[in-house]
Amino acid sequence: MRPRTLTAGLAAGVLTCAGALTGCGSASTSTSSAIRTLEAEARPIGRGPRFQAPVRGRPLGRCGRRLGPREAAHIELFAENRVVLVAAGVGVRGPRRYADGRIVSARCYGALVTLDPTGVVLVRPRTHLTLAGLFRSWGQPLSPTELAGFSAAAGQHVRIYVDGRLRRGNPRTVPLTRHAEIVLEVGPHVPPHRRYTFPPGPSS
Amino acid sequence: MIARQPRKRRRTRRVPALAWLAILAGALLVLGHAGPARADGDPASDELIAQNVFYPYSSPVSPRAQRQLNAEVTTAHRDGLFLKIALIARPSDLGSITALYGSPQRYAQFLDTELSLNRKIPLLVVMRAGFGTEGLPAALQRAVLDTRPPGSGTGTSLTSAASSAVSKFDSLLAAGHAGRASAGRSSGASTRMILLLALILAALVVGGLLIVSRVLSPPGA
Numbered sequence: 001m002r003p004r005t006l007t008a009g010l011a012a013g014v015l016t017c018a019g020a021l022t023g024c025g026s027a028s029t030s031t032s033s034a035i036r037t038l039e040a041e042a043r044p045i046g047r048g049p050r051f052q053a054p055v056r057g058r059p060l061g062r063c064g065r066r067l068g069p070r071e072a073a074h075i076e077l078f079a080e081n082r083v084v085l086v087a088a089g090v091g092v093r094g095p096r097r098y099a100d101g102r103i104v105s106a107r108c109y110g111a112l113v114t115l116d117p118t119g120v121v122l123v124r125p126r127t128h129l130t131l132a133g134l135f136r137s138w139g140q141p142l143s144p145t146e147l148a149g150f151s152a153a154a155g156q157h158v159r160i161y162v163d164g165r166l167r168r169g170n171p172r173t174v175p176l177t178r179h180a181e182i183v184l185e186v187g188p189h190v191p192p193h194r195r196y197t198f199p200p201g202p203s204s
Numbered sequence: 205m206i207a208r209q210p211r212k213r214r215r216t217r218r219v220p221a222l223a224w225l226a227i228l229a230g231a232l233l234v235l236g237h238a239g240p241a242r243a244d245g246d247p248a249s250d251e252l253i254a255q256n257v258f259y260p261y262s263s264p265v266s267p268r269a270q271r272q273l274n275a276e277v278t279t280a281h282r283d284g285l286f287l288k289i290a291l292i293a294r295p296s297d298l299g300s301i302t303a304l305y306g307s308p309q310r311y312a313q314f315l316d317t318e319l320s321l322n323r324k325i326p327l328l329v330v331m332r333a334g335f336g337t338e339g340l341p342a343a344l345q346r347a348v349l350d351t352r353p354p355g356s357g358t359g360t361s362l363t364s365a366a367s368s369a370v371s372k373f374d375s376l377l378a379a380g381h382a383g384r385a386s387a388g389r390s391s392g393a394s395t396r397m398i399l400l401l402a403l404i405l406a407a408l409v410v411g412g413l414l415i416v417s418r419v420l421s422p423p424g425a
Contacts, residue, residue, distance in 0.1 A: 038301055042317035045253055052253070074299070076245065083318070085250055100270065101255040117254070118247035118299070181300070193245050193300040199261030200296065 046082030056139025059110025070122035071178040074196035079150035090114040132172035164194030245300025248290040249318040260293035263359035283377035308336030332357035347372040
């Protein structure tokens with residue numbers, strides 16, 4: 001076999017095998033391609049108190065005995081290439097009753113609350129609260145260079161994405177508007193989600 | 205001087221071909237395996253860090269059915285199977301990753317990536333479409349296959365199907381027939397990655413040998 005033919009054959013073989021191994025060129029639909037992308041994009045949830053910081057703050061505004069009508073926003077936090085969980089029970093005063101990790105009743109509810117660790121923040125309508133309020137009520141620091149217990153590297157900042165779009169400025173000023181998908185990151189870049197499908201409940 | 209020129213041209217034609225081969229193979233590698241990370245986004249993983257069962261938000265489950273399933277999972281834990289279960293009734297139970305609705309096995313693999321940071325966690329996902337598992341011993345996987353899938357997508361139906369599967373697990377564990385946990389998807393994925401890297405490396409070595417043989421071969425051969 002001539003070297004040129006050999007090289008061409010080798011190239012075709014390698015590309016075919018590589019395609020087969022990676023799934024490229026198969027009879028995949030756009031849906032299965034999207035699923036594969038999602039699988040490749042999953043990030044582990046960080047372990048330990050830095051990634052699962054407890055609530056140390058107080059409820060904001062009037063602490064009412066009923067949850068009342070709420071508007072939901074979803075917050076996702078990333079640091080050191082891991083998910084940082086927003087604690088359940090932000091803005092809620094005890095005693096609290098839990099069912100399967102979700103708060104089902106409490107003594108009173110502030111203007112901004114989290115009832116589970118999923119990042120869904122329930123805000124009393126027309127209170128015009130921002131991320132500063134969430135982090136104050138959580139008892140965790142937030143600044144252009146600090147996100148909960150994590151600091152941005154020298155010369156870097158906390159990156160802010162709202163509905164998938166990069167937003168410049170101080171993260172403390174980001175408003176918690178209805179159905180906003182807000183992603184904050186320090187460390188390696190994590191392409192953000194654009195939207196979140198909110199569950200039925202007080203927010204929908 | 206005149207005799208050397210054709211040989212020089214041939215060499216410059218062949219090197220770009222090999223470079224393209226390496227670039228294309230590398231691109232496939234990157235596209236196939238090292239895609240950018242994109243959040244977690246699903247509520248189940250956040251809750252399963254501290255809980256053993258994720259109950260759907262979209263379809264309520266009676267406290268009695270929850271107590272029964274929780275008790276069965278506790279029994280499994282007592283027998284050494286640290287099982288976690290996600291019951292997904294509607295796309296909204298998947299938050300930002302609704303594309304995985306209807307694909308319980310894919311979602312089980314996704315959850316595995318999020319939850320199994322330092323050690324493998326056995327997972328059972330239940331959707332209307334059926335079951336998905338990760339990290340279960342082979343005997344328990346067979347038990348899942350023998351379990352009737354949920355009749356509908358309601359929380360009650362999903363809980364009942366999960367309960368049937370876990371009660372089988374408990375029986376097998378109590379009888380000592382559960383065996384060892386499977387390696388799961390991650391090991392399969394890494395094997396694939398190693399195969400692909402070996403293939404690319406082999407191609408580059410063969411290509412290099414071809415270049416060397418061309419350079420060393422006498423002119424006009």
